[in-house]
Amino acid sequence: MKITAVGGYKAVGRNMSGVSIADETIALDNGIRLDTLQIYDEDTNQLKKRPIQELVDMDIITQPNRLDNVKAQVVSHGHLDHFGAIPLHQPKTPIISTPYTTELIKSEYRQGNYRPLDYRQEHELGRNFTVELIEITHSIPYASIVVLHTPEGDVVYASDFRLDNHSLIARPDYKRLRQLGKGHVKVLIIESTRVQELGKTPSESVVRKKLKDVVEFIENGLIVSTTFSSHVERIQSIVDEIEKKDRTPVIMGRSLSKNISLAKKFDLIDLPAETRVCSSAKASRNMLEEIGKGRREDYFLIVTGHQGEPDSVLSRMIDGRLPFRFQKGDSLIFCANVIPTPLNEASRYILETKLRQYGVRVFDGIHVSGHSAREDHRYMINLLKPEHVIPCHGNMMMRGSYVELATGEGYELGESVHLLTNGKTIDI
Numbered sequence: 001m002k003i004t005a006v007g008g009y010k011a012v013g014r015n016m017s018g019v020s021i022a023d024e025t026i027a028l029d030n031g032i033r034l035d036t037l038q039i040y041d042e043d044t045n046q047l048k049k050r051p052i053q054e055l056v057d058m059d060i061i062t063q064p065n066r067l068d069n070v071k072a073q074v075v076s077h078g079h080l081d082h083f084g085a086i087p088l089h090q091p092k093t094p095i096i097s098t099p100y101t102t103e104l105i106k107s108e109y110r111q112g113n114y115r116p117l118d119y120r121q122e123h124e125l126g127r128n129f130t131v132e133l134i135e136i137t138h139s140i141p142y143a144s145i146v147v148l149h150t151p152e153g154d155v156v157y158a159s160d161f162r163l164d165n166h167s168l169i170a171r172p173d174y175k176r177l178r179q180l181g182k183g184h185v186k187v188l189i190i191e192s193t194r195v196q197e198l199g200k201t202p203s204e205s206v207v208r209k210k211l212k213d214v215v216e217f218i219e220n221g222l223i224v225s226t227t228f229s230s231h232v233e234r235i236q237s238i239v240d241e242i243e244k245k246d247r248t249p250v251i252m253g254r255s256l257s258k259n260i261s262l263a264k265k266f267d268l269i270d271l272p273a274e275t276r277v278c279s280s281a282k283a284s285r286n287m288l289e290e291i292g293k294g295r296r297e298d299y300f301l302i303v304t305g306h307q308g309e310p311d312s313v314l315s316r317m318i319d320g321r322l323p324f325r326f327q328k329g330d331s332l333i334f335c336a337n338v339i340p341t342p343l344n345e346a347s348r349y350i351l352e353t354k355l356r357q358y359g360v361r362v363f364d365g366i367h368v369s370g371h372s373a374r375e376d377h378r379y380m381i382n383l384l385k386p387e388h389v390i391p392c393h394g395n396m397m398m399r400g401s402y403v404e405l406a407t408g409e410g411y412e413l414g415e416s417v418h419l420l421t422n423g424k425t426i427d428i
């Protein structure tokens with residue numbers, strides 16, 4: 001079989017790999033590069049208006065048709081760095097993912113040939129492949145580890161995941177992974193973003209405890225929190241704390257509203273009846289006017305803008321582009337980390353400086369990563385016992401660090417653990 005590194009084997013983002021046997025290829029993920037997208041500050045609808053080549057030159061997506069004879073496009077989960085190029089490339093092949101992920105892709109590209117697949121359900125693709133999705137924990141609902149059963153053995157694609165045994169909405173399917181490890185995993189293609197971090201990535205339950213500690217501490221003023229729009233479990237944790245404070249939950253921002261309505265459809269989120277969800281700019285404006293006239297202690301906001309994105313609700317609240325002024329004694333809780341790009345760090349610096357001027361109390365770091373740390377990775381490689389390992393989803397440092405871990409577990413560079421770069425194909 002041949003494995004092709006299409007994207008994500010140089011820098012973080014635009015993830016895509018190909019697995020080929022004879023004249024059949026399966027494409028795994030097809031994402032965009034978020035940090036370059038941010039520089040141009042465009043959403044997918046605006047991107048669709050540009051010629052594909054321009055997007056390739058902007059380093060946002062990979063060149064289309066980098067893989068020949070593609071029989072199917074499999075998507076591991078609903079983050080844009082894993083599916084965001086699909087609405088732009090518009091593939092005609094079947095697109096396979098969990099029903100939840102399918103809905104997320106569909107919201108950006110209606111015409112796709114979708115084949116939603118439940119966990120552990122097997123689906124034949126051509127003569128050489130049967131695909132199966134395995135339940136795993138990450139920072140978005142219904143993430144999956146993709147398995148391609150082939151006559152030469154299994155190919156396991158684990159990007160992205162963490163091992164969270166206390167998640168409220170998902171559970172790593174250790175039983176199925178262990179079964180695969182007892183068979184023949186020929187290749188494991190695995191993310192490497194946080195393999196340099198020692199230890200184990202903490203569970204989402206750690207965030208719940210940190211959040212409780214902070215929220216209990218805040219007695220007065222308006223409370224505003226911000227987090228990743230697709231992180232449904234995190235949003236639920238915030239809402240649960242709001243309920244204890246007897247404040248009205250107010251959710252503002254287009255992407256938050258979109259993710260919440262999908263989560264409701266899949267019964268993943270439970271919002272109190274009095275929750276106010278503002279999906280349009282007009283609704284947010286009216287809501288903020290209402291808060292301005294009422295008691296600040298009565299409300300608890302969840303808004304978009306954790307990275308200081310200029311057009312987010314939070315940035316517009318701070319800049320006075322919405323009918324609102326922060327006051328001394330208000331609190332802002334960041335339930336997200338700063339994704340370390342120069343642009344994010346600069347935006348966040350500006351945001352925090354302005355907040356300080358208003359006398360707002362800032363609570364930072366109420367977050368855990370959705371990616372596995374070193375010991376999670378060691379566990380996974382020993383569970384699956386693959387014949388070959390290929391680290392993906394990372395720059396050279398990250399993938400190199402994975403190689404170091406793998407060699408410690410008995411693998412040999414160039415023999416059984418392989419470092420690929422974008423555009424390279426390896427024969428295994």
Ligand SMILES: [Zn+2]
Pocket residue numbers: 077079082138159160370
């Ligand atoms: Zn992800």
